[in-house]
Amino acid sequence: MSDSSSDDEALPNWDALSGDLGCAALAALKEHFASKDTGDGEGHTPPLTVPPVAWAAGPVEVTSNLDYKHQTYWEQRFAVEDEYEWLASFKQAEPHLSAVLPDKTARLLVVGCGNSSFSEELFDAGWVNVTSIDFSAVVIDRMRAKNVEARPCMKWEVMDMRSLEGFGDGSFDCVVDKAAMDALMCDEGSPWDPSEGTKRDAHLMCLACARVLVPGGRLVMISFAQPHFRRRYLEGFAAPAEVAAADGVVEAYGWRVTAAKGFGEPGCLETFLYACTVCDAVDPKGVGAAAEGSSEGSCAPSGGSD
């Protein structure tokens, strides 16, 4: 478990600054502090570890980044906050999503949906089969009530994304995560040497997502995490026995990472999109999906940091 380390104490109060500075200035300041990181001592790019606090100026006081892991924090926040969009708007993400999710009839599961309009906008853009979950009952009740008349076909369920216990195996064609696994990373500690709690939760979430996906199905993840930090979780690094076959198929989850690319507004911090495609009998190594991903310029971040 990570706690308030002396490194954290040396950082500015991003939360306070985020209200005062423009996006570009804040990003520049964060880069400045990230560049003070000595990295892993092997010449790799130091992490742009942005405390989630920086983007989350919400109505409930955040005392520590660990708050983002606690259900009670989210329940309190959603009780007083109507809507908040993390990382990227649907409009920004849509072209990238369409590339990895061309089938609008696909059964979509949005995990950690929060009070973002992302699920509703997916639905309005034609992905008509959308189920959204969150472990906050407050937000799920609110989202269900908000959409019961306008979008009665949308489904909303209270559930933990680390188990997805309410869904059977192979229930979905695609799982969509926007800043949800990011919330599990709040106790990561050093991204070079993550805490056991973070590794366990990330692994459980990957297992659950892989289980509810059909063969050929896809996890699509939008995250603040750069590929050299997030990709390894998707590649089984947190599995109890780290097993990634040489051909790229991740044994623990039965998928391969088929896209990892950056996108975002110029001058602001980059956002990343990942896709993991579950192998099936037709394409047991996921090679077709990987080729499809690479034709999108994927498997490398646009910023060239991996």
Ligand SMILES: C[S@@+](CC[C@H](N)C(=O)[O-])C[C@H]1O[C@@H](n2cnc3c(N)ncnc32)[C@H](O)[C@@H]1O
């Ligand atoms: C950073 S917010 C992202 C919200 C939304 N997806 C967006 O992009 O604006 C993280 C969300 O994940 C939810 N969450 C955190 N841990 C969870 C868990 N174990 N199971 C389900 N939801 C969780 C929180 O309640 C919160 O709504």
